[in-house]
Amino acid sequence: DVVLLVLEQDPVLPRILNPKADPDLEMIALKCLQKPAELRYNSASELADDLEAYLANEPISARSTNVTQLLSRILRETHHAGLLENWGVLWMWHSLVLLVLCFITNWLQWQHVEARSPYVGLWVIGLGAWACIFWSLRHRSGPITFVERQIAHVWGSSMIASGLLFVVETLLGMEVLKLSPVLPLIGAMVFVIKAGILSGAFYFQAAANFAVAMVMAWIRHEHLQPDIGISLYGLVAAASFFFPGLKYYRQQRKSR
Incomplete structure (x- = not known):
């Protein structure tokens, strides 16, 4: 103690x-x-x-x-930042998953797919399956620490919040993806928590996600076509995970 x-x-x-x-x-x-x-x-x-x-x-x-x-x-980094070396490769894979997920979602939107089921399949079932794979791979690399369990709970709650946006849209009679600008707000909240627990550098990722949420809302408000908001979010979200993942992957390689 x-x-x-x-x-x-x-x-x-x-x-x-x-x-x-x-x-x-x-x-x-x-x-x-x-x-x-x-x-x-x-x-x-x-x-x-x-x-x-x-x-x-x-x-x-x-x-x-x-x-x-x-x-x-x-x-500055906290003394917990070292555990990010366990996540380097996984975060890079996660960035690819988010990028593909957002691009497919945006493509469906451009095809005027208004049914919610394809989007629910991607964001709830697909992302949920990836979360299971992610943590299965993490378990193989060593025991999960207490701090990692905390981060997992934050991440899990953000996924639940993202999935429930579809329910909120349905209950309020909104068109599908109407609340999509909320996604980067949820992501920004997660990065603020990571900044406090792991490294203050994650405030940059949080700021980028807050900013892209405003851009997405502006695109929606102005009815700009094509609506590239979700693709922009995908790029920001992917970069938010890829570059820290690459940094800590290289750091792990050097320490061996």
Whole structure:
């Protein structure tokens, strides 16, 4: 438990332990304890300079936070990010599945297929079958960790939400795929959760999915033809999985 606290949580603020702690001295101490190396002092001499500035009642560098340091804090990987090496190849395959699924869906839409059954077959039965294959392949590569089970639950809930969009459309008397812009919103939510658990870099994927949802809604609103919204979503969703998958696949190869 102590090791996990050290890895996952920031240290207790000195002023909580000692309300009389000097704010500048607290900033110096906290900079020494930052987890990412780039956020700590680059050398002992820099620390000495700050301590001398503190003793001389001069401004200390620990109080200045530049944009690079701020981004580093937001985008840094957590200690759970290593498990993504188990998913590298699977995420690349998943990107292909999503791309093909979206292209077929868009093609059916262009053919004016209004029955829901083909789309349900693709997004519920087809994607559900792929999910089973995905996790079967993951099981073969080693035991599933607790964090991976959490991610699996998030992913599973997003699939259920996506499938239930067809039910909502039916109950509200909407035409098929009317709620398709909601798909990238669901995907963006999943990537925000992954950013918090695995790596802040996934905020970029979340932002891309949020953006494509707005584009899809605009295409629908303007009745643009051909409606390429779902294909655009497929490209964004596929890229969101392919490039991280490739990164961690290469990382796994190097570590062997």
